[in-house]
């Protein structure tokens with residue numbers, strides 16, 4: 279496939295690192311536009327996974343034999359890599375989890391148990407993914423706290439004046455996403471965090487969508503917690519990160535009990551391991567964690583700035599073309615957006631659109647995208663979502679827009 283772009287990135291070379299893209303689906307070349315749900319896995323990551331299972335597989339931290347030492351060293355190398363990737367003050371502030379969902383549940387349970395009290399308020403936005411809503415509902419219920427929702431405007435931007443009004447001495451936590459998975463809104467998280475801190479609140483950033491697109495610097499952001507998932511960053515599934523400030527992590531009780539998270543266990547009582555191990559009970563996804571390092575290498579080699587510039591180019595190109603599709607209704611037109619386009623087409627149900635596009639080999643997401651409260655606000659059941667990654671091309675967007683136009687013309 280010819281690739282045209284003004285970027286300095288060699289997109290064809292990048293595509294070559296994703297063999298999965300080179301296939302036909304329903305007799306047509308695959309066009310993968312479901313990257314916000316899960317991006318494809320870079321070859322270097324797959325190779326690292328294969329190497330682990332073929333050569334190095336052993337449990338970590340416990341054994342003294344060569345394979346155990348090798349896998350422990352590689353596992354800890356990923357922690358170091360995350361520490362550099364998001365610029366935490368120390369590697370011990372990096373907890374390796376199953377994903378963003380587990381990271382947020384860990385904080386909601388552990389921090390919530392220790393710090394949330396009756397009458398406290400948790401502020402989350404109307405844009406949140408269910409995984410940044412439900413854990414707080416559970417925590418609030420346990421503590422007798424309540425949840426307040428930061429409103430958004432009709433474009434999908436957080437209304438900062440309303441956020442400021444909601445902040446009070448009852449606000450214990452502000453938990454928002456960096457980038458909305460449904461609308462692509464890039465939230466002013468730095469400003470949100472600064473205002474929360476002024477107000478004495480703890481902050482959590484859901485960076486699941488941000489990590490593959492924007493450079494994350496937890497010290498510059500000054501957040502207390504940040505969560506992300508490897509599988510949206512060209513890495514393996516089943517791996518995520520919780521960044522937490524040392525003093526908070528040390529003050530928090532363990533989340534799960536089991537192997538690895540203890541110092542000493544007796545029937546009279548147990549003492550817990552230091553951070554980060556205190557929060558890493560049981561055998562993790564060792565191979566996947568090890569391979570995740572290569573996903574971060576892949577992103578850093580391309581450079582976040584280059585990735586973002588190219589994805590913006592794709593976004594603008596697609597926006598201009600989609601205007602020509604009869605009955606096209608964009609959902610989410612925030613001031614700053616990542617390469618996510620949510621939309622409806624008049625007279626066509628989103629599920630039908632998703633299926634008709636699949637027939638043409640085009641993978642998009644349909645539905646509520648795990649953001650039902652956002653869909654309620656927008657008074658719709660769901661959208662069709664096309665989300666672009668660094669391996670996507672303008673030529674793919676041409677094919678997608680042409681297919682969409684043909685479908686839309688049949689119904690409008």
Ligand code: PMP
Pocket residue numbers: 314315376377378379380407409410455457458459484486487507648
């Ligand atoms: N938050 C956001 C903004 C997301 O997009 C997602 C994944 N769709 C999640 C949280 C949950 O991530 P995971 O399923 O990897 O735990």
